[in-house]
Amino acid sequence: MPETAPPPLAGELLGQYTPGTPEWEAARAGLCVTATEIAAIVGLSPWQSRFSLWHKKASLPTPPFEATPEMEWGTRLEDAIATKWADSHLDYLPCPTGTWQHSERTWQRATPDRLIHPNPHDVLTPTGPVAIFEAKTAATADGWGPSGSDEVPVHYRCQVTWQQDTLGLFAPAHLAVLIGGSDYREYVIEYHEADARLLRSAAEEFLASVRDGVRPPIDDSEVTYRTVKAQPAGRDDVDVEIPxxxxxxxxxxxxxxxxxxxxxxxxxxxxxxxxxxxxxxxxxxxxxxxxxxxxxxxxxxxxxxxxxxx
Known part of the structure; x- marks a missing residue:
C-alpha cells in the first residue's frame, strides 16, 4: 500500500446504484464500456461475446438477462469476502463505492466492488482511497494461482486493469476469492500502462464499429447463438437462399x-x-x-x- 497521499483520482463518481435498477442500467447503457464488458471486447469473457455486446450497445434485441445461482451467491458473499480481507489488513478498510467514469474519456466506466481506504484509527495514514478491491467466488480453482500471487483468470485481470485505468488509481489492486465455499485466497494485481492502452484502443475501435453499424462476425459461443435467435420477429412463409x-x-x-x-x-x-x-x-x-x-x-x-x- 502507498505510504503517501494518493494523487487526485482521474475518475468521477456518477452515483451509487443498486444492481438491476433502472438507474444502474442507465449508467451502463449507450456507447460506453464498463469493466465487466471490456473482456468481451477482446474476446476473453466467459459470459459475453463481442457479438452479443455489440447488439446490446447498438440497442438491438439481446437474450434476456438470467441471473444464475453462481451470480446470486457471488453477490451474497461479497460482504463476507471483503470482511475476511479486512481482518488480515487492519490498517485498511474496503469500503463500498459506486459507478465511476473517466473525467476525460467519459465512455470509460467502472464499478469496483470496493475502494480501499486507510483505517481511520491510524491518523498518520493519508485519507482518500488508495487502491481497488474486488471480491470473487468460484466453483473450482481453474485459472486461480496460489494465494499471494497475481495469477487470476484473464477476464478478471482485464476487469481490474480497466477499473484502475478508469479511476486513475494505479496502486496495485487487491482481489480476494472464495473457491468452493471454503478455499480463501488473496491476490495483488499491478497496473500496467501498456495493457491499459491495448484495452482502451480495443474499446474505442469497438465503439466506432457500433456507431458505424459494422457488426462483428458470428462466433461459436452459446451467447452469440442466443443473440442471433433474438433478432428476427415473426415468420414469413418464404424460402431464403443461403450460400x-x-x-x-x-x-x-x-x-x-x-x-x-x-x-x-x-x-x-x-x-x-x-x-x-x-x-x-x-x-x-x-x-x-x-x-x-x-x-x-x-x-x-x-x-x-x-x-x-x-
Missing amino acids: AELGDRYLDAVEQHRIAEAAKRQAAAEVLDQIGTGYRAVTAGRRIAYRTVRDGRTHSLTPYRQKDAA
Missing part, C-alpha cells in the same frame, strides 16, 4: 454431432457397465467419470474435468 458452402457446413456439423453423440452414448454405457454399483471410474489412478444415483438406480455419468481428475 451452398454454409448449407453444406451446417449439414456436416449436424451429422458430426450425431456421430459424436452416438459414440459418447456407447462409451458411457460401457463405462457404466464396468462401474456396476461403484462410484468412480479410474484409469491407472486417474479419475475419468463418476456415477450419480437416484432412487437406487443410475441417474447420470459425469466426466471429471482434466484438472480435477489428477
